[in-house]
Amino acid sequence: MAAGLGTGTLATGEAISIRSIRRLACNAGHLPVVLGGESMPVDVGKSRRRFTRHQSHALAVLHDTCGIAGCERPFAWCELHHLTEWSKGGPTDLANALPLCGHHHRKAHDPAYEMRRHRGREYVLKKIRR
Numbered sequence: 001m002a003a004g005l006g007t008g009t010l011a012t013g014e015a016i017s018i019r020s021i022r023r024l025a026c027n028a029g030h031l032p033v034v035l036g037g038e039s040m041p042v043d044v045g046k047s048r049r050r051f052t053r054h055q056s057h058a059l060a061v062l063h064d065t066c067g068i069a070g071c072e073r074p075f076a077w078c079e080l081h082h083l084t085e086w087s088k089g090g091p092t093d094l095a096n097a098l099p100l101c102g103h104h105h106r107k108a109h110d111p112a113y114e115m116r117r118h119r120g121r122e123y124v125l126k127k128i129r130r
């Protein structure tokens, strides 16, 4: 989990990558996940990780679409992303929330990409050169 490698298993028995788990956990707050290898709950007792319905409504006023500049996916299709990851101390408040479509949400959690503020409330995802 710490290295971001390997796979876990959903309660349904479906294999799932750690990256997907992180993304799903970011969105949903917690998941019934049993990790392969070192068994560790993905989320324990962090009930306020999930954005509330009120926060979601407030965010919908600020954003019509995905928070990535130029992306036209409507807000209703977006997942709410923590700009600073919850696991790194990012709070579940509006200033730390950004709606992202599934495509950009995956990229936001991809270590090969870096998210930077573009202008206003828009962000861009840049591929990190190695």
Ligand SMILES: [Zn+2]
Residues within 6 Å of the ligand: 023, 026, 027, 080, 081, 082, 105, 108, 109
């Ligand atoms: Zn996220």
Ligand SMILES: [Zn+2]
Residues within 6 Å of the ligand: 066, 067, 068, 071, 072, 073, 100, 101, 102, 103, 104
């Ligand atoms: Zn998008």
